[in-house]
Amino acid sequence: MNNDINLKVNIAGLELKNPVIAASGTFGFGREYSRYFDLNALGGISVKGLTLKPRKGNPPPRIAETPMGILNSVGLQNPGIETFIEKEIPFLRKFDTAIIANASGNSLEDYERIVEMLSDSDIDAIELNLSCPNVKEGCMVFGTSAQGINTVVSRVKKLAKKPLIVKLTPNVTDIAEMAKAAEAAGADSVSLINTLLGMAIDAKTRRPVLGNVTGGLSGPAVKPVALRMVYEVSKAVSIPVIGMGGISNGTDAVEFLLAGASAVMVGTAGFVDPMAWVNTVEGIKAYMQENNVSSVTELIGGLIV
Amino acid sequence: MNNDINLKVNIAGLELKNPVIAASGTFGFGREYSRYFDLNALGGISVKGLTLKPRKGNPPPRIAETPMGILNSVGLQNPGIETFIEKEIPFLRKFDTAIIANASGNSLEDYERIVEMLSDSDIDAIELNLSCPNVKEGCMVFGTSAQGINTVVSRVKKLAKKPLIVKLTPNVTDIAEMAKAAEAAGADSVSLINTLLGMAIDAKTRRPVLGNVTGGLSGPAVKPVALRMVYEVSKAVSIPVIGMGGISNGTDAVEFLLAGASAVMVGTAGFVDPMAWVNTVEGIKAYMQENNVSSVTELIGGLIV
Amino acid sequence: MDTIYEIVKADRLNDDTYVFTIKSETIAKKARAGQIVHIKCGEETTAFLRRPFSICSVDKEEGTVDIAFQIRGKGTKLLSEFAEGNTIDVMGPLGQGFSLYPKHKKIIVVGGGIGIFPLLQLLKDHPAEHKRAILGFRSKDRVILEDSFKNSCDELIITTDDGSIGRKCFVTDALKEEIEKDPPDMVFFCGPTIMMKVGVGILKDYDIPCQVSLEQRMGCGIGACLTCVCKEKKDEDWDYVQVCKRGPVFDGNDIIFD
Amino acid sequence: MDTIYEIVKADRLNDDTYVFTIKSETIAKKARAGQIVHIKCGEETTAFLRRPFSICSVDKEEGTVDIAFQIRGKGTKLLSEFAEGNTIDVMGPLGQGFSLYPKHKKIIVVGGGIGIFPLLQLLKDHPAEHKRAILGFRSKDRVILEDSFKNSCDELIITTDDGSIGRKCFVTDALKEEIEKDPPDMVFFCGPTIMMKVGVGILKDYDIPCQVSLEQRMGCGIGACLTCVCKEKKDEDWDYVQVCKRGPVFDGNDIIFD
Ligand SMILES: Cc1cc2nc3c(=O)[nH]c(=O)nc-3n(C[C@H](O)[C@H](O)[C@H](O)COP(=O)(O)OP(=O)(O)OC[C@H]3O[C@@H](n4cnc5c(N)ncnc54)[C@H](O)[C@@H]3O)c2cc1C
Ligand SMILES: Cc1cc2nc3c(=O)[nH]c(=O)nc-3n(C[C@H](O)[C@H](O)[C@H](O)COP(=O)(O)OP(=O)(O)OC[C@H]3O[C@@H](n4cnc5c(N)ncnc54)[C@H](O)[C@@H]3O)c2cc1C
Ligand SMILES: Cc1cc2nc3c(=O)[nH]c(=O)nc-3n(C[C@H](O)[C@H](O)[C@H](O)COP(=O)(O)O)c2cc1C
Ligand SMILES: Cc1cc2nc3c(=O)[nH]c(=O)nc-3n(C[C@H](O)[C@H](O)[C@H](O)COP(=O)(O)O)c2cc1C
Numbered sequence A, B: 001m002n003n004d005i006n007l008k009v010n011i012a013g014l015e016l017k018n019p020v021i022a023a024s025g026t027f028g029f030g031r032e033y034s035r036y037f038d039l040n041a042l043g044g045i046s047v048k049g050l051t052l053k054p055r056k057g058n059p060p061p062r063i064a065e066t067p068m069g070i071l072n073s074v075g076l077q078n079p080g081i082e083t084f085i086e087k088e089i090p091f092l093r094k095f096d097t098a099i100i101a102n103a104s105g106n107s108l109e110d111y112e113r114i115v116e117m118l119s120d121s122d123i124d125a126i127e128l129n130l131s132c133p134n135v136k137e138g139c140m141v142f143g144t145s146a147q148g149i150n151t152v153v154s155r156v157k158k159l160a161k162k163p164l165i166v167k168l169t170p171n172v173t174d175i176a177e178m179a180k181a182a183e184a185a186g187a188d189s190v191s192l193i194n195t196l197l198g199m200a201i202d203a204k205t206r207r208p209v210l211g212n213v214t215g216g217l218s219g220p221a222v223k224p225v226a227l228r229m230v231y232e233v234s235k236a237v238s239i240p241v242i243g244m245g246g247i248s249n250g251t252d253a254v255e256f257l258l259a260g261a262s263a264v265m266v267g268t269a270g271f272v273d274p275m276a277w278v279n280t281v282e283g284i285k286a287y288m289q290e291n292n293v294s295s296v297t298e299l300i301g302g303l304i305v
Numbered sequence C, D: 001m002d003t004i005y006e007i008v009k010a011d012r013l014n015d016d017t018y019v020f021t022i023k024s025e026t027i028a029k030k031a032r033a034g035q036i037v038h039i040k041c042g043e044e045t046t047a048f049l050r051r052p053f054s055i056c057s058v059d060k061e062e063g064t065v066d067i068a069f070q071i072r073g074k075g076t077k078l079l080s081e082f083a084e085g086n087t088i089d090v091m092g093p094l095g096q097g098f099s100l101y102p103k104h105k106k107i108i109v110v111g112g113g114i115g116i117f118p119l120l121q122l123l124k125d126h127p128a129e130h131k132r133a134i135l136g137f138r139s140k141d142r143v144i145l146e147d148s149f150k151n152s153c154d155e156l157i158i159t160t161d162d163g164s165i166g167r168k169c170f171v172t173d174a175l176k177e178e179i180e181k182d183p184p185d186m187v188f189f190c191g192p193t194i195m196m197k198v199g200v201g202i203l204k205d206y207d208i209p210c211q212v213s214l215e216q217r218m219g220c221g222i223g224a225c226l227t228c229v230c231k232e233k234k235d236e237d238w239d240y241v242q243v244c245k246r247g248p249v250f251d252g253n254d255i256i257f258d
């Protein structure tokens, strides 16, 4: 391994040792995967989406396989913010990796309260989820209009004492407009994409595969859409962009960096290969070595158009 | 083959011998594929998107392979409406299959003029393309707002003397709202989905793969999104819905019918297998036989939720 | 963590059912009856997600585990194409196996279809004095692993849907009769949800405890993604818990079958 | 229409270049030098689109066509895994081949890398009295099909980037010298765009006609999807035309190379 390779990136004051972050909802609170690899290898971990109160989530089946992708309809099942602060932060803090708290609310007040609580807790950044397609209230309702985004982000920004990342939904007409609304309202960074709303049907039984009928599409199938949105957004805003959607290896990650992302998140690929997160870090390194890139920051936005 | 199987469907007065239509832009004007199979096997053919004047389209490369899908950035290259009427209709009329003229415009006046010309020509239906992601003016600009759709459709409806199908783009926040706008303005049917805007990057060269940078995603990868949109739209409107997006075989087609489509279009799958269109018809028949369905209309909207 | 192992034996039990013996000291050492493995059946491109399979038997000395499976769809079809000597990507053992209490002298295992597989190792491992197995199949030609089960229990009762062999009834009917004859201390179920639901109901009437091995569509297989949940009772309420991590085996009375 | 044929011979020319002989009366009967076939290299799941390949040689009597290819990416890698006796899904022959004019007594073919393949059958078929071939390779160990070409022309000039065999220069430099020595009536190009662009420029100076075989990413392969276009001059203007249908061979002077 070449020691001259510098993988460090900086997201609005949050320094990451490398640009690879575990995507929210695919990595739990890190415990399970800590048995598969050393969590120190990751730039950061975005934990399972949190809400103020514990949430049961949606009825199963909650996952369906689609061509080179999956649909999920978990619906933000989580133990609630208090349990997270009490039980999960102390575990995660044992590792030298950034803790990003992914948080959702059903109402403006929820968002404010959860951001306040997270601001007082021992985490490194807040990822505001305005984009979960699997819950009826809040969330995506705020995330699908510039005004909704502006309202939530302005309100919580006043209370946030940690870098504030706003996670955007791809289920919108103009993603750049959404990102600009987040930036204008004070977001320190935006992350995208969350899942594309989709559906699977079993022709034999004539029923939807998912208990919740529709679900969110992720995995390699969505990569072209994600890449385009990251490209559009990073041209539209000046805050750092975290890119995700179908990243499975170092080459995919490099494509997102070239498109303008300052860091990437990897989710679904880990279900296929629990080493996908680590392999993505290694793959970026390998690309940099082959192409004589000494700092990963040189790749960011490096697309030649 | 069981003769009791009835594949006929009716789209706003347009009777199709079976519910399988070749998707616009993937089938040219039918000439090329007529060497591969008998075009009489198809319910209909939606021809390459037409504009008033000939269009050159976008610079190559115009196609990229993605996980279980493709991106295209053809950009509506076509010989113009006059050549179509003169040279292509007479050829297509030799077959017993519905001719659907897919038409786009750069302006309201364009749309009006082309609908007028098509109304006076020997075709069976007009598919108004409000959804091409590969051209800068017109088209998707109209198609991404309910008001834009309403304006174009109301204006052309007054002039249309053929069933008017409005083709919707999936690159919107609320597809049902778009469909309702089309219905309210007088559309006889809606077809969806056109392609999802995406992008591919070659990490080695650090350049976009497509000459036009971005392109439209189609093929199996988009099927879950397409199916969800068809489901949402068919619940929202009472005009017939034509479903498409990633259909490769009879089972896929049946899923769209169950989700609420009255007919389906098949595009990208034909690049992989030129018999995909015919095989889809045969696959629907086989499903009906296995499941004792005597008329394909029984499947439409038959999803058990 | 390494997940690549060799298939040292690949047998076909009938036209669509296979048994693979996988060489893995690591898995064999830890494996307990009722636990599962999560297998990559093809390339990401052909079958994107892994598929879960129950551990059917374990040879701790040889350092091997067996899985048995039936072709159901894409993944299992691809899996059937693996041959002896091929390597395969297996995560495991995962989840919680059956609880084996020495105080239980008489047990009955009840399985249907592919649900019979995890019951074999259970029978081998359980210290009970009297073990009965009730296995349900569609018809005579679908019966598999008959000898293995016979050798691992005291009494094997086979039921078929068409009566072509054994008794023509549901496994739950046979279970009822067995209980009437001689009530067991614990019953273990694995099979279709409806069978387990009915079975658990019957046992409630007799006040006999039971364990069920559940199935649910899975993503990660290790508890991280929360896709594979079932309803577990909790105080007056219930929670969705991960079948892959907290199960697949649960106390039958803790589960709410919808 | 049937597109499934047998590979009756699968040869490897060097570490990453292969020649397949495909048995197809239908294709062989119609095939002309310069035409292409469109091949399914894997399953949809592994390499979604078909890949175009030039017909490298045709045996009308045996009813076979050869394609030669180099591993470049996913599709060609999968293709290389086919073996003798396997069946393969081939659409073809497609497009327009080279135009062979009996009045042309002296011709030169110029090829680089994988661009040499369609030139072989062209040399075999062309009625000219004197045929020269200029083929460019990276280095000595990359030289392939040398004998086949030698046997099909009067003079074979090899150039390499590193001078490890033949002359150390660009094919276009060699071409210039050959023209100076003895001007041909027609030149045929196939290879990298830049080579063809330079070549066409040179010929313009000498006022010698030429044909070029172009490459472009393809979808349908038969002219229906308009994805594979190049710029063809038309009156004062130009049009995008399908490489798969109107080409891949064009009059060099009709093409605008950007
Ligand atoms: C805890 C557990 C233990 C199992 N043990 C065995 C076993 O020992 N032997 C055996 O033959 N089968 C077993 N199964 C079922 C096996 O996982 C399914 O048969 C298999 O997933 C079907 O995959 P497929 O690709 O052939 O079907 P497809 O229909 O192509 O699968 C599509 C998707 O649905 C999922 N899926 C389909 N059916 C099931 C199901 N019944 N349960 C969970 N996911 C499903 C698949 O995993 C895949 O993600 C078990 C399942 C679970 C949950
Ligand atoms: C008219 C024509 C004739 C050809 N003849 C030959 C031949 O005789 N022998 C040979 O080895 N190769 C030939 N090629 C090139 C061959 O098609 C590419 O090498 C092949 O498509 C690369 O595929 P891949 O899957 O290995 O690469 P990948 O990079 O995995 O391909 C990804 C996608 O890009 C396309 N693509 C990549 N490179 C090219 C290219 N250079 N031209 C067109 N599409 C490309 C692929 O078809 C595929 O759709 C020809 C190409 C054309 C257009
Ligand atoms: C099972 C599952 C659960 C998810 N839960 C959350 C969540 O709680 N909060 C969130 O912001 N995103 C959630 N996501 C979205 C992912 O974080 C990510 O945006 C998306 O999956 C695209 O990345 P990928 O293709 O790498 O998975 C979830 C995704 C999956 C597959
Ligand atoms: C190469 C190509 C060209 C297309 N051109 C048009 C077009 O001219 N007009 C139009 O309405 N849709 C066009 N489409 C969209 C298709 O008609 C269809 O909506 C889309 O491809 C989804 O279906 P599929 O996945 O079956 O291809 C085009 C698609 C492709 C792949």
Ligand code: FES
Binding pocket: C217, C218, C219, C220, C221, C222, C223, C224, C225, C226, C227, C228, C229, C242, C243, C244, C245
């Ligand atoms: S499969 Fe991920 S939690 Fe069970």
Ligand code: FES
Binding pocket: D217, D218, D219, D220, D221, D222, D223, D224, D225, D226, D227, D228, D229, D242, D243, D244, D245
């Ligand atoms: S590849 Fe479709 S037109 Fe050439």
